Amino acid sequence: MMKTVDLAATPVRALNAALHAPGSAEAHWRVLRPQGLHAVAVGIDAPLTVEIEGHVGYYCAGMNKQARIHVRGNAGVGVAENMMSGEVRIAGDASQSAGATGHGGLLVVGGNASARCGISMKGIDIMVGGSIGHMSAFMAQAGRLVVLGDAGESLGDSIYEARLYVRGKVASLGADCIEQPLEDSHRAELAALLATAGFDGQARPDEFRRYGSARRLYNFHIDNVDSY
Amino acid sequence: MCGIVGLFLKDRALQPSLGALVSGMLCTLGDRGPDSAGIAIYGATQDGRLKLTVQAPHAGYDLSPALAAAEAGSGHDIRIAERHTHAVLSVPEAAETAVRAALAAAAPEVAVVSSGTRMEIYKEIGRPETVAAAFALGAMSGTHAVGHTRMATESAVTTTGAHPFSTGRDQCLVHNGSLSNHNAVRRDLVRRGLEFRTDNDSEVAAAYLSWRMAEGASLGEALKASLADLDGFYTFVVGTEDGFGVLRDPVACKPAVLAETDAWVAFGSEYRALVDLPGIEGARVWEPEPATPYFWTRA
Numbered sequence: 001m002m003k004t005v006d007l008a009a010t011p012v013r014a015l016n017a018a019l020h021a022p023g024s025a026e027a028h029w030r031v032l033r034p035q036g037l038h039a040v041a042v043g044i045d046a047p048l049t050v051e052i053e054g055h056v057g058y059y060c061a062g063m064n065k066q067a068r069i070h071v072r073g074n075a076g077v078g079v080a081e082n083m084m085s086g087e088v089r090i091a092g093d094a095s096q097s098a099g100a101t102g103h104g105g106l107l108v109v110g111g112n113a114s115a116r117c118g119i120s121m122k123g124i125d126i127m128v129g130g131s132i133g134h135m136s137a138f139m140a141q142a143g144r145l146v147v148l149g150d151a152g153e154s155l156g157d158s159i160y161e162a163r164l165y166v167r168g169k170v171a172s173l174g175a176d177c178i179e180q181p182l183e184d185s186h187r188a189e190l191a192a193l194l195a196t197a198g199f200d201g202q203a204r205p206d207e208f209r210r211y212g213s214a215r216r217l218y219n220f221h222i223d224n225v226d227s228y
Numbered sequence: 229m230c231g232i233v234g235l236f237l238k239d240r241a242l243q244p245s246l247g248a249l250v251s252g253m254l255c256t257l258g259d260r261g262p263d264s265a266g267i268a269i270y271g272a273t274q275d276g277r278l279k280l281t282v283q284a285p286h287a288g289y290d291l292s293p294a295l296a297a298a299e300a301g302s303g304h305d306i307r308i309a310e311r312h313t314h315a316v317l318s319v320p321e322a323a324e325t326a327v328r329a330a331l332a333a334a335a336p337e338v339a340v341v342s343s344g345t346r347m348e349i350y351k352e353i354g355r356p357e358t359v360a361a362a363f364a365l366g367a368m369s370g371t372h373a374v375g376h377t378r379m380a381t382e383s384a385v386t387t388t389g390a391h392p393f394s395t396g397r398d399q400c401l402v403h404n405g406s407l408s409n410h411n412a413v414r415r416d417l418v419r420r421g422l423e424f425r426t427d428n429d430s431e432v433a434a435a436y437l438s439w440r441m442a443e444g445a446s447l448g449e450a451l452k453a454s455l456a457d458l459d460g461f462y463t464f465v466v467g468t469e470d471g472f473g474v475l476r477d478p479v480a481c482k483p484a485v486l487a488e489t490d491a492w493v494a495f496g497s498e499y500r501a502l503v504d505l506p507g508i509e510g511a512r513v514w515e516p517e518p519a520t521p522y523f524w525t526r527a
Binding site for chain 1: 478480483498499500501502503513514515517518
């Protein structure tokens with residue numbers, strides 16, 4: 001059964017409390033008139049489906065676990081920040097720091113994502129149909145970032161082990177981020193990600209270039225552990 | 229933090245609603261800056277006359293004696309419209325210097341906040357709801373306006389430290405952020421003859437743009453030049469007699485949302501400032517790029 005919440009009439013806290021309530025599992029929620037409000041549908045830990053009809057403010061779907069959250073609009077700063085699992089889809093554009101520090105799950109942005117997309121990502125997969133801004137994937141540790149458009153300056157600065165795929169132009173690479181060969185395993189990985197995101201009609205794996213860490217900047221060796 | 233808004237009307241039918249729309253936008257962002265609030269609004273011209281917006285030093289101060297002395301001292305007729313702690317003096321354009329001098333002599337505590345053929349500025353300490361009600365901003369009409377709700381960082385919470393800042397005729401600026409080289413730029417601009425009323429970093433940005441435009445730059449060119457000369461964090465929204473511009477610094481930490489329809493162009497620090505604008509459902513909504521000047525002028 002679908003529940004509908006109108007955020008012009010119901011406070012965000014009441015919506016989030018209802019989404020966190022035990023026993024709401026499997027439910028299907030529809031959120032109307034989000035009006036750019038912050039922290040809509042944050043901290044869910046249940047296999048819910050939440051459809052949000054309009055533009056949301058900061059930190060929408062932050063810390064998400066298990067839930068599928070779809071925004072039919074744009075998202076403000078920090079959408080799906082620190083997501084653990086589940087799926088967040090933004091039909092329009094996302095502002096800064098989309099998917100920041102995300103540990104898992106899938107974030108799909110249909111339009112553009114601005115600066116710092118995937119900053120410090122730790123296992124999340126981020127798919128962007130448009131372009132991304134500067135300093136994206138800064139200190140990215142794990143996960144995949146796939147961009148069908150272009151990337152802004154300093155992509156992947158100080159990157160650890162995340163894999164970055166960009167179809168368009170990269171304005172510049174950050175410190176220790178280099179282009180790496182696109183091998184069959186990467187093509188297969190891309191094909192699966194594009195299909196999951198629903199982008200398979202828009203792009204082919206061969207059109208992408210892969211970027212990752214040169215591993216010259218972080219030099220931890222287990223042999224040196226006694227030095228720390 | 230600070231919240232900034234701007235609204236540039238393309239549809240003349242909306243002009244009577246400008247004050248109501250902009251004060252609504254500003255009040256929505258009150259949580260971004262509860263210290264002070266202000267608005268610059270571009271209304272009707274008065275043939276051959278100039279508007280000087282003056283500000284009382286504190287609430288309860290009676291401006292009438294100072295204004296009467298300014299009129300008598302300058303020898304020019306002044307039409308006066310008082311609003312809360314401010315008054316707009318309509319003076320013959322040629323009389324600006326004489327009126328300023330007479331006012332400064334009679335009541336140095338009364339500040340001239342702006343001058344312009346169309347622009348008026350109203351700003352005070354307090355939350356935007358309080359400030360908007362005190363000045364009856366909601367009843368004002370015009371072609372474009374910019375507003376600011378302040379969380380002070382770089383200088384004191386005073387009426388003169390509130391935004392918008394005006395440093396040139398019909399020019400104003402609001403700022404979210406903080407500049408790190410404002411003292412050096414201020415010294416340079418002082419040597420070039422610009423005058424400052426506060427220690428505020430944002431006033432320096434306003435004066436910098438005024439100087440560039442006085443040197444012949446367009447609004448867009450002045451904004452572009454500021455990228456090289458102003459250091460710090462900023463999103464600026466600026467107004468001129470016929471224009472409206474937006475600029476974010478290259479790092480772009482300070483938020484910004486633009487929206488445009490056939491009827492208007494709107495700026496908000498956050499999208500939620502824009503939700504009550506007519507036709508927002510069909511607007512093109514986007515985040516302005518870092519280090520990229522955006523500007524619109526009236527046809």
